[in-house]
Amino acid sequence: MSSAPETVSPRIVVIGAGIVGCSLADELTARGLHDVTVLEQGPLPAPGGSTSHAPGLVFQTSPSKTLTAFARYTVEKFSALEADGLPCFHPVGGLELATTPERWADLHRKAGWAGSWGVRGELVSAARCKELWPLVDESMILGGFHTPDDGLARAVLASRAQMHRAQERGARFLERHTVTGIDQQGGRVTGVVTDRGTFPATHVVSAAGFWGPVIGRMAGVDVPLLPLAHQYARTGPLPQLAGANDPRTEASKPILRFQDRDLYFREHTDRLGIGSYAHRPLPVDPFAVLPYDEARARSLDMPSSLPFTEEDWAPSWRDCQELMPALRDATVDEGFNGVFSFTPDGMPVLGESRALRGFWLAEAVWVTHSAGVAKAVAEWIVDGHATVDLHECDVHRFEGAQRSPAYVRERGAQQFVEVYDVVHPLQPMEHPRPLRVSPFHARQQELGASFLEGGGWERAHWYEANAPLVEGAESRDPWAARHWSPVVAAEARHTRERVALYDMTPLRRLEVTGPGALAFLQRMTTNNVAKKPGAVTYTLLLDEKGGIRSDLTVARLAADRFQVGANSPADQVWLERHAPDDVQIRDLTSGTCCIGVWGPLARDLVQPLTRDDFSHEGFGYFRAKETYLGHVPVTAMRLSYVGELGWELYTTADLGLRLWDTLWAAGQECGVIAAGRSAFNSLRLEKGYRAWGTDMTEEHNPYEAGLGFAVRLDHGDFLGRAALEHLPPPRRVLTPLLLDDPSAVVLGKEPVYAAGDAGAPSGYVTSAAYGYTLGRCVAYAWLPPLPAGSAVHIEYFGEKVPATVAEEPLFDPKMVRIRR
Ligand code: FAD
Ligand code: THG
Secondary structure (H helix, E strand, O other), X not given: OOOOOOOXXXXXXXXXXXXXXXXXXXXXXXXXXXXXXXEXXXXXXXXXXXXXXXXXXXXXXXXXXXXXXXXXXXXXXXXXXXXXXXXXXXXOOEEEEEOOHHHHHXXXXXXXXXXXXXXXXXXXXXXXXXXXXXXXXXXXXXXXXXXXOOEEEOHHHHHHHHHHHHHHOOOEEEOOOOEEEEEEEOOEEEEEEEOOEEEEOOEEEEOXXXXXXXXXXXXXXXXXXXXXXXXXXXXXXXXXXXXXXXXXXXXXXXEEEEHHHOEEEXXXXXXXXXXXOOOOOEEOOHHHOOOHHHHHHOOOOOOOEEEOXXXXXXXXXXXXHHHOXXXXXXXXXXXXXXXXXXXXXXXXXXXXXOOOEOEXXXXXXXXXXXXXXXXXXXXXXXXXXXXXXXXXXXXXXXXXXXXXXXXXXXXXXXXXXXXXXXXXXXXXXXXXOOOEOOOOHHHHHHOOEEEEEEOOEEEEEEEHHHHHHOOOOOOOOOOOOOOOOOHHHHHHHHHHHOOEEEEOOOOEEEEEEOOOHHHHHHHHEOOOOOOOOOEEEEEEEEXXXXXXXXXXXXXEEEOOEXXXXXXXXXXXXXXXXXXXXXXEEEEOOOOEEEEEEEOXXXXXXXXXXXXXXXXXXXXXXXXEEEEEEOOEEEEEEOOOOOOOOEEEEEEEHHHHHHHHHHHHHHHHHHOOEEEXXXXXXHHHHHHOOXXXXXXXOOOOOOOOOOOHHHOOOOOOOOOOHHHHOOOOOOOOEEEEEEEOOOOOOOXXXXXXXXXXXXXXOOEEEEEEEEEOOOOEEEEXXXXXXXXXXXXXXXXXXXXXXXXXXXXXXXXXXXXXXOOO
């Protein structure tokens, strides 16, 4: 067990017997943990949470590989589960309709994700849609996406079946036990208090669905989710469906989405069930939800089902009648506003809280993903890590500024609004903005920055001030041209030819100090960081199974003081969890700032500002110095994610503007420009520098990710080392591709077909960007090992785009540009 005190055998209490709690009890007991108690405030097996009324549509395909994997596992598991002689999953298939050209294009993109993540699916004609769903008006439809393995989960049956299996293995399910408190001692959870007694526990998992924030408050843990009501209605019996379906299985036509009007449909024998996301967001205070008996007494079906608001439904009903003319004679017999959870980014919240050891969250989970989530959380509790990459679901993925109740409310409601929208991968949130700005923000605005948002930060993607540098007009398809400008090419070229300033403030910086700091970083990371002060080392954080948790730069600034360049907020939590008492870890990001000064003229720009020696001999590659540039104390690190000569220059936030102005003034002679993240991303891909979370995750080991050079097996034991010694030969490797057509681009997540692939693709693109120096789009992809020169093709909006496996590094293999 990763987090239980060694001597105590695990005693697990799960709060909530919805689909997540039941699945989790099943997965935990299947892994040999038998002391599992599930506490549920309502009556079993339909206790009145979101699961009790979920219509159970399972569309597996998502832009997230992780969510898709969760859904695939749920389908696989529920298909093999039975209750009352009925399977818990009914594979009627799924059909998504396009009635606008934009949606039709988006379904092509979605078909790509399905291919990339291993879901069977096919784009079909309007006529085929009509065949699959005779009630629809074919003349409205441009086409559809048909996924034969999607279908209906019977959520209450699946809860029961999993509950029974867990009970057979020793789990206890206690209904009508309302949790009222969480006991803790010394930062660890010790038990769960209910209205019927206290239950001691080494591990508590809150699977309380949208009540998560209520349980969280008892534990002193913020749970970033917003409960929202969502409308679901059933028609009266439809003559068109009379006799169409067996009442036991209820449905035979594919589950149906009409996203252009925020609607979905399923059959209930001879009626239709219709869900709508078209209405205004209807937030619900989880603290004010009625207990089960009180809800019943007030003639609610259950606590999570609120009265139907006719006025919100009316426009959707007209949209239903437009799509299905037969509904013009139909009535809506029953409807309710059902409550479930939305998070600021639409993803679940999973993991052990940093505020209270042993207190876990498994919330904001759809039925669709429930079994996959339960398996992952069980693995995480039992083994210390899951087999699927969880970084997008980690409760610690949120920045401080993303955890306020105001943010959770605003973003949660927006997720509801956007649930069926066509969302561009770069599309920034609109509100609340600006949230976090670097000290250079005013200067960036003066230069006409186009800002996108990431981690709450305003990030300049390019600057209109550089428009005069544009040579020739590159044209792009309208989708790839969104959140992009031809100025990006000019900024990339200028960085390769002259010099540019990059705002690197959002790069996470941790300070690791104390007498144990060196030994700690040696034990936590793969490379040897025991170098003299002034050295910077590129190194990896691995989990026990050798998966990459993060990639870091570690600068030894003094004997027991290190500055670590990191990725996700979860990196700090991971390090803190493993840190002994003589090590302190502090996040410096918000109080400091960083400018990357990169390009062949970087030294000409910086050297005159300092008495320190910034020559190649005086300030070598991957070295750090604390010095002054003009009036500004800086930590300078000679490294460059864009692959050019130069430095990252760090100072405190108060001096940031002064640093920018100093560099800007000094750079006028060299023709300095400010350059944005789009150029940055292009340049780093040309150089083959991986981005953690996109190119590689915990699912990948360093060797298959092409990062073996950052692993020193001879530097002593480190976390994950043992696993690296027993690796099978890689089945897939992170592979650089160059698109053959110099004008073609792809954006990421597209399926890749190697020669001989019939049907399923061999792999998928991680990140991609046009390489302005190479004159080709660069795409990295997970593929089986293929020799350089192999021809592949990438599927982009249904088009086959030819590409060739390239040899790394694609740009400056001898490193002459950086080491000079
Ligand atoms: P729940 O089922 O809500 O379970 C949480 C349990 O915790 C509850 O039983 C509750 O009583 C218990 N609990 C809470 N507080 C306490 C306490 N203090 N003490 C003891 N017990 C407590 N998802 C899909 O995948 N497909 C769909 O088609 C779909 N359609 C939906 C339609 C509607 C109208 C709604 C509302 C939701 C829909 N969902 C759908 C979402 C899905 O229903 C939920 O995301 C899912 O059921 C959540 O499961 P859960 O186990 O996390 O939560
Ligand atoms: N700067 C700093 N820290 C960081 C990043 C950064 N930490 C997180 C993330 N970015 C780490 N990623 C990289 C990737 C590549 C390099 C640096 C950080 C890099 N690699 C060289 C190479 O692969 O050739 C050198 C490797 C070596 O000499 O060991 O420069 O942007 N501060």
